[in-house]
Amino acid sequence: MPQKKTLFELELxxxxxxxxxxxxxxxxxxxxxxxxxxxxNKLLVAVTEAVNNGMIHGNKRDPKKKVLLRCEVIEGILWxxxxxxxxxxxxxxxxxxxxxxxxxxxxxxGVFLMRSLMDKVSYNQNETGCSVTMQIALEA
Numbered sequence: 560m561p562q563k564k565t566l567f568e569l570e571l572x573x574x575x576x577x578x579x580x581x582x583x584x585x586x587x588x589x590x591x592x593x594x595x596x597x598x599x600n601k602l603l604v605a606v607t608e609a610v611n612n613g614m615i616h617g618n619k620r621d622p623k624k625k626v627l628l629r630c631e632v633i634e635g636i637l638w639x640x641x642x643x644x645x646x647x648x649x650x651x652x653x654x655x656x657x658x659x660x661x662x663x664x665x666x667x668x669g670v671f672l673m674r675s676l677m678d679k680v681s682y683n684q685n686e687t688g689c690s691v692t693m694q695i696a697l698e699a
Contacts, residue, residue: 564631572623573614573618573619573643574614574622578610582607598695602695605673605676606693609669609691612670613641613689617688624644625643635697637695639694641690643690645688
């Protein structure tokens with residue numbers, strides 16, 4: 560039996576003012592998925608962090624560079640792909656946001672939050688940029 564696949568996409572300029580479009584996009588997505596509130600809130604925070612990282616760190620706020628947000632549902636799993644045009648990052652080399660010396664820093668928690676809120680997070684770099692892929696089960 561073929562797997563069911565539903566796809567949603569949003570392309571954003573690397574301008575932090577565009578981040579507001581992510582919430583509207585996820586609201587439309589949730590009209591189809593009917594996630595319970597806690598799971599939707601986790602998704603909202605994780606995806607917003609990923610898009611924000613792509614705009615600011617990946618594309619260096621260059622409005623000519625794009626961030627592509629793609630969500631697909633495959634066999635009860637929501638796959639979220641965020642692709643930017645930047646050089647990428649080694650997430651394992653980032654400072655631990657829970658270390659005492661980092662507790663008061665204003666940034667550096669995005670990757671930690673994404674990993675904490677989603678079931679699975681992975682990174683991929685290639686000649687077109689960097690992608691983060693996150694997964695969350697639709698059912699408990």
